[in-house]
Amino acid sequence: MNLGRRFPSLLMARRNIGRTKVRSVLAALGIVIGVIAIASLGMFGLSLRYQITQNLGDIGNQVQVSPAQPEQGPVEPLSEREVRQIEAVANPEATVTPLQTRFTSVTFGPGESEDRVVTGIERPSELYTAREGTIPDPYRSGALIGSTLADEQDLDPGSTIVVNGSTYRIAAVLAPGDGAGFGSPSDRVVLPPRAFASREYDQVTITEVSSTAANETAMAIRSRLNDRRERVSVSDFSSISEQIGSTFQALNAFLIGIGSISLLVAGVSILNVMLMSTVERREEIGVMRAVGFQKRDVLKIMLSEAVLLGVMGGLAGIGFSLLAGMAINHFLVGDFTLAFRPQNFLYIGLAFAFGVGTSLLSGLYPAWKAANERPVDALRG
Amino acid sequence: MAVIETRDVVKRYETGGETLTALKGIDFAVEPGEFVSIMGPSGSGKTTLLNLLGLLDDPSEGQVLLDGEDVTGLSDRERTDSRKRTIGFVFQNFYLIPTLTARENVEIPALFDHDPTVEERAVDLLERVGLGERLDHKPDELSGGQKQRVAIARSLINEPRLLLADEPTGNLDRETGRKILEEFVSVTEQDVAVIAVTHDELVNEYVDRTVELVDGYMGSDVPTNGGAAGGSWATPYDEGASATDDSESTAANAGPTATDAGGDGRDRTEDDADGDAEFVGGDPLAGDADGDDPDSGGDSS
Secondary structure (H helix, E strand, O other), X not given: OHHHHHOHHHHHHHHHHHHOHHHHHHHHHHXXXXXXXXXXXXXXXXXHHHHHHHHOOOHHHEEEEEEOOOOOOOOOOEOHHHHHHHHHHOOOOOEEEEEEEEEEEEEEOOOOEEEEEEEEEOOHHHOOOEEEEOOOOOOOOOXXXXXXXXXXXXXXXXXXXXXXXXEEEXXXXXXXXXXXXXXXXXOOEEEOHHHOOOOOEOEEEEEOOOHHHHHHHXXXXXXXXXXXXXXXXXXXXXXXXXXXXXXXXXXXXXXXXXXXXXXXXXHHHHHHHHHHHHHHOHHHHHHHHHOOOOHHHHHHXXXXXXXXXXXXXXXXXXXXXXXXXXXXXXXXXXXXXXXXXXXXXXXXXXXXXXXXXXXXXXXXXXHHHHHHOOHHHHXXX | OOOEEEEEEEEEEEEOOEEEEEEEEEEEEXXXXXXXXXXXOOOOOHHHHHHHHXXXXXXXXXXXXXXXXXXXXXXXXXXXXXXXXXEEEEXXXXXXXXXXXXXXXXXXXXXXXXXXOHXXXXXXXXXXXXXXXXXXXXXXXOOHHHHHHHHHHHHHOOOOOEEEEEOOOOOOOHHHHHHHHHHHHHXXXXXXXXXXXXXXXXXXXXXXXXXXXXXXXXXXXXXXXXXXXXXXXXXXXHHHHHOOOHHHXXXXXXXXXXXXXXXXXXXXXXXXXXXXXXXXXXXXXXXXHHHHOXXXXXXHO
């Protein structure tokens, strides 16, 4: 009652909504559905994006630097000094992995020797994980081979292979799927750099802390090393990652657009209910005007009623949306607590605001109509 | 000074290309504390007059003066304000808000004032009309007479100087009607003027004077039958205002009305002058105004 005394229009609105309970609940139900649609579709889009970026690994964080093809002559590999320069440009938290590659003959066990690419990596443990065996750190001896190759050639840690005449014991079989930026490591042969005579590198991979940092690093490397001539070609995946991001944003906007249609329908049903209510209460409103209610007082009462319907519907909608969000995250990502991410609350807030806004808009015309009815006409019945 | 006064008020309605003149020059004044009834057949302009007196409508011509101030041509907002300040309304159908309790209904006119004394005043008024026990009852838990008493309490919450009642006894039985009319009389004792538009002859037992409206003319001003009225029309009512004996005041205006309305059954007013009680008792109109009365039936639909 005290609240009603302070906000008399709210008191009237609450009583009026209570007068036709079923009808009010049905009108609010529209808002509930609309809010659920917007919030859960938004959260669905968010979870989908989360799931896909998880699967892509940190592709967006990687930058690859390789020597550029000069106008004349063969490709000049990157010198150790250039690798230092790249390391200096990258963030201190980033990992910089120089790679050497040679095309050379490899013999697996008793079979024929074949020519394949052999990669030299200084710290492979930064890029790969082992399926079997362990990746030595520091990496001084032994070979690492990809899982597919290991299965094909029936190799295990402890087997030996011959590369360009030297024999290497296999230290580990690499787990598939990691290091997406490099392509699959599944048929790779990795040796310590000391197996290569030179201290020159064919590629440097930088794994940055974020895709933005990757982009910045890529630009810094370009300006540093390509100062006078096109020395290196730098490719980073941050633009791809951004593209994925914007694609999902568009998808989310589309999903929310679909959700908004249900709110539109809800708005129409509130409009209808409010119009019915003004017709039914015509005389009552006439009396209120006769006893001294200004037009804006009537407007306030009617709008409070519409907004109250929206708030009730919106709150119920939020409750259901959180449940839906938990279900979506449980089935899509496998962690229902992700429903409580801050971005999800952004969508929930957005949906709630849309719901209440729709109710307010729908209430405008009936409220205006009720307020502008001449009390004389209203009382005549 | 009169609480409310009309000067040569004319009201025309445009309906379907035709102009209907509902009031054809009304001069009328009510003093503080006076109890006046306005009677007349259906379509005589009673409700139109009440709407003008209640500042619910503007006259087409002439002036309406509230406490000596011209209130014609005011904006809706200003009119609503003066209405709230000076005028209370009581309706035939009570028009209580069904979702609110008796006390809340009484508070309605002051609802947006944020006045902390309103609740207290509402309780006082309800106690005054004998509903101290029914403060938190909803209208559907009250009888017709109780509802009308709540409506009277509501009309008094803003301490008006004028109370307008549209068929106040129309939906009540005679006994309850009397109680309501006694309530009005006690209201007039507080210097509040009461104007009741009615068909109910019972009302005339309580009023200070009765004014007859026929075809948009008031009382003796009716020009039918060769202008039997003549003279200055307002005079008989001004005299009647001071008269406390209501049979005398009824007799004062019964003459001219009876002469022109004899053909349409209005001659009961004449009988009323000499045999008030017995006639009213036998009059079906007075007994059950709602069911049998064509005019009140039309008003409430």
